[in-house]
Amino acid sequence: MPTIKELKCYSIDHCPFKSFQNWFEEALTKEENPSAFSLATATSQGVPSVRFLLFKGLENGKFAFFTNRTSSKSKCLSENPFAAMAFYWHKSGKQVRISGKVEEMNRELVKDYCSKRPRLSQAATYVSRQGQKLESRDELIKSFEQCLQNFEGKSIPVPNHWTGYSVIPHEIEFFIYGEHRLNDRFLFEKKGTESWEVSRLAP
Numbered sequence: 001m002p003t004i005k006e007l008k009c010y011s012i013d014h015c016p017f018k019s020f021q022n023w024f025e026e027a028l029t030k031e032e033n034p035s036a037f038s039l040a041t042a043t044s045q046g047v048p049s050v051r052f053l054l055f056k057g058l059e060n061g062k063f064a065f066f067t068n069r070t071s072s073k074s075k076c077l078s079e080n081p082f083a084a085m086a087f088y089w090h091k092s093g094k095q096v097r098i099s100g101k102v103e104e105m106n107r108e109l110v111k112d113y114c115s116k117r118p119r120l121s122q123a124a125t126y127v128s129r130q131g132q133k134l135e136s137r138d139e140l141i142k143s144f145e146q147c148l149q150n151f152e153g154k155s156i157p158v159p160n161h162w163t164g165y166s167v168i169p170h171e172i173e174f175f176i177y178g179e180h181r182l183n184d185r186f187l188f189e190k191k192g193t194e195s196w197e198v199s200r201l202a203p
């Protein structure tokens with residue numbers, strides 16, 4: 001954990017995306033599952049829900065993840081397209097929180113990503129209607145095996161129920177643990193269409 005002295009001269013890149021990349025690259029070298037993040041959504045009535053997902057990249061200032069259109073998160077996002085993400089990297093004592101508007105990804109990008117996944121993951125995605133009630137686990141395994149058999153020697157199509165989303169942030173907060181809980185926090189707030197204002201927050 002950084003000492004008071006170390007944090008005294010701690011600084012962060014003035015671009016929130018560069019700061020995120022720097023912290024994420026550090027997490028890639030230290031953490032067991034650096035891509036895991038929690039995603040909070042809410043229904044149009046404001047009922048919240050949260051789950052862990054895998055971060056799949058930062059492109060043009062948008063944070064990407066992939067999921068199933070039949071899921072409850074997708075239902076929430078269709079009613080209320082705002083979400084919050086949180087990463088926690090234990091070994092570096094760092095947290096990043098991102099909130100913003102969510103948009104569904106272009107179909108070509110979804111297909112491109114899916115086609116690069118391992119074949120067995122593609123089959124699992126093809127047969128899963130995420131969140132639907134199953135009569136038994138066997139039902140799922142049978143349809144998985146059936147899918148592999150049906151598409152033997154062929155590529156597994158990207159199902160319509162598989163999609164990707166991008167979070168377009170309006171706020172990004174970087175937190176680092178400090179000695180005696182004198183943590184450090186940097187809040188980036190989007191001002192206008194391009195620029196960001198950064199403030200240091202009390203822990």
Ligand SMILES: Cc1cc2nc3c(=O)[nH]c(=O)nc-3n(C[C@H](O)[C@H](O)[C@H](O)COP(=O)(O)O)c2cc1C
Pocket residue numbers: 036049050051052053054055065066067068071072073074130131
């Ligand atoms: C570490 C971790 C990573 C996960 N990554 C994903 C993911 O990238 N996409 C996904 O749809 N579900 C992922 N899941 C499963 C979700 O947490 C969740 O169970 C599923 O998406 C259904 O969520 P919902 O009912 O809130 O929509 C992951 C779970 C864990 C524990």
